[in-house]
Amino acid sequence: MADVIRGLEGVLATETKVSSIVGQQLTYAGYDIDDLTENAKFEEVIFLLWHFRLPNEQELEEFKAQLLENMELNPRIYEHFEDYAADHVHPMTGLRTSLSYLAHFDPRAEEFNDEAHFNKATRIQAKVASLVAAFARVRQGKEPLKPKAELSYAANFLYMLFGEVPTDVQEEAFNKALILHADHELNASTFTARVCVSTLTDMYSGVTAAAGALKGPLHGGxxxxxxxxxxxxxxxxxxxxxxxxxxxxxxxxxxxxxxxxxxxxxxxxxxxxxxxxxxxxxxxxxxxxxxxxxxxxxxxxxxxxxxxxxxxxxxxxxMGIEHDLFTPIFAVSRVSGWLAHILEQYENNRIIRPRAEYVGEVGRKYVPVSERK
Ligand SMILES: CC(=O)SCCNC(=O)CCNC(=O)[C@H](O)C(C)(C)COP(=O)(O)OP(=O)(O)OC[C@H]1O[C@@H](n2cnc3c(N)ncnc32)[C@H](O)[C@@H]1OP(=O)(O)O
Ligand SMILES: O=C([O-])CC(=O)C(=O)O
The missing domain is CATH 1.10.230.10 (Cytochrome P450-Terp, domain 2)
Incomplete structure (x- = not known):
């Protein structure tokens, strides 16, 4: 067997059109991150990552409306959050569990075709902002807030978190942060998402697995x-x-x-x-x-x-954000990249199943428990 490459460093494990890193240049579907960070809205970037092109005006308005109408959460999720808060669950643990729990309230969670995938991705992207903001509010004993129709995704997240509509400067800064964190080629959490859905499991499983990987301190944590x-x-x-x-x-x-x-x-x-x-x-x-x-x-x-x-x-x-919300906020952005890679994986799937070189003992014989030292 070939040599083991520790940490899969430098290994090309898939082809992708979502994002690329060449030297110090990061691009999303061919657009330089600098260009997007200076000029784009996060909603445009999500569309770009999922469709490999920027939306026209009408497509953008429709996509924003779809995100908005899917932001609301089932009230049973808030009841769960009360339990998490009582148990002092880390918000990233709470997010991982609640991403999985979202599937319980999606009657179309198991649908498996292109249209269903894009619609499901929109529902997940819409709800992840509400999950993080609602968790933060519930554990402070506050009412979760519904999004405001006139606000962008970035502004709505800050509004649902703080209960105040952000200033233009705050919104702009947060929009940039969301764009900068949206995707990053085959980082550990994205690879996790791709491995997971390469079994043709559902999208909720993919983002739940990815959230688990992002949580670690060597990555998003x-x-x-x-x-x-x-x-x-x-x-x-x-x-x-x-x-x-x-x-x-x-x-x-x-x-x-x-x-x-x-x-x-x-x-x-x-x-x-x-x-x-x-x-x-x-x-x-x-x-x-x-x-x-x-x-x-x-x-x-x-x-x-x-x-x-x-x-x-x-x-x-x-910005006044509690420290244990930093990684969940990373996830609010990165879920767009995970979903882009999940869509791409479904599009051209082969199960991801590498090999391991066995380095343990060989040729051992079973000894009954009564005879073992
Ligand atoms: C969004 C993201 O995920 S960005 C990354 C976020 N993670 C962190 O910031 C955690 C701190 N950083 C790290 O642990 C690592 O740099 C990683 C996980 C990001 C990359 O890991 P690797 O690619 O395996 O590191 P790499 O092989 O380049 O390390 C080379 C050497 O630098 C050391 N090194 C790398 N990063 C650090 C660090 N942050 N602090 C101290 N030493 C470091 C390594 O220990 C290694 O030393 P050695 O050769 O004496 O063993
Ligand atoms: O690419 C990586 O290994 C980690 C990273 O920077 C990211 O996920 O944004």
Missing amino acids: ANEQVMKMLSEIGSMENVESYIQKKIDNKEKIMGFGHRVYKEGDPRAKYLKEMSRRITDETGQKELYDMSVRIAEILEEKKGLLPNVDFYSATVYHS
């Missing part, structure tokens, strides 16, 4: 850990010693490094600038200064650069 690290450091004067200790102990520093980008993550510059602006506006500039100092030390001492999770942490923190 890193953004919450970045904020934990900044809180532990506390102030600028502790940065140097804290980071040096981590380096000496060979501990991972969250928000740094990347499997594919060795020269830097092209998304980080937007989040860095957003972090600079928003920490300044909210009187939390020290958090940004500490982040920049951490990045300088890690580049100098380890050649490590920030990934998408590093500056997003201070952006979300400064």
Whole structure:
């Protein structure tokens, strides 16, 4: 058998038209991420990822209306959230479970054809924002809110979370964050989604599995850990010693490094600038200064650069978002990419089933339990 490639580094496991990484350039269906981040609305990007083209005006209006009309949740989901809150369930665990639970209320969950897939994808994308916002409100003892017809997806999420319509500046920043997190070729959670649905299981199973993978601190869970690290450091004067200790102990520093980008993550510059602006506006500039100092030390001492999770942490923190909601918010965006890859996998499926090299014991004989030492 061929050599084992640890972590499947560099292995081409599928073809895709959804997104591509070439050097430091990330594109969604051929559009540079810079172009989309500067100009697009998240709804257009979702459409692009699912159809490999941008919508025309009418298609966009129709798609926005479909998202809006599917945002409402079955009230039984809120009852579940009360249980999760009472049990202090992490919101990412709650999201993983509730993505699965959504299928219980979808009478067309098992339908299997192209049209059904796109409609189901729309329902999932619509509801994921409501799930995260409602969970956050229920655990604060507040009523979940219904979306407002006149608001965009980004603005509706912030409205359903905070109970206030965001300012244009807040909406714009959050729209950019959603676009930047939407897809990333064959990252671990997307690969998980593709492996899962390659058995021709349903779409809810695919996004549930993917959410489980995103939750880990080596992937989407890193953004919450970045904020934990900044809180532990506390102030600028502790940065140097804290980071040096981590380096000496060979501990991972969250928000740094990347499997594919060795020269830097092209998304980080937007989040860095957003972090600079928003920490300044909210009187939390020290958090940004500490982040920049951490990045300088890690580049100098380890050649490590920030990934998408590093500056997003201070952006979300400064927007007043609770830290354990950072990864669920990543999921609100990334579900669009998972769904794009699931649609693509269904379109041209072959079960994903690689091999493993066996390195355990061989030739053993069964010994009755009474004779075992
Ligand atoms: C949205 C996202 O998923 S972005 C990634 C989010 N994850 C994180 O921020 C967690 C921290 N980062 C990491 O754990 C890693 O960099 C990963 C998981 C992102 C990539 O892992 P890999 O591709 O296996 O790392 P890679 O092979 O490039 O590592 C090379 C060396 O740098 C070290 N390294 C990589 N990242 C870090 C880090 N954040 N802190 C300290 N050392 C690191 C590795 O330990 C390894 O050292 P070694 O050669 O002495 O063993
Ligand atoms: O591609 C990866 O391995 C991780 C990543 O940056 C992402 O999922 O956005």
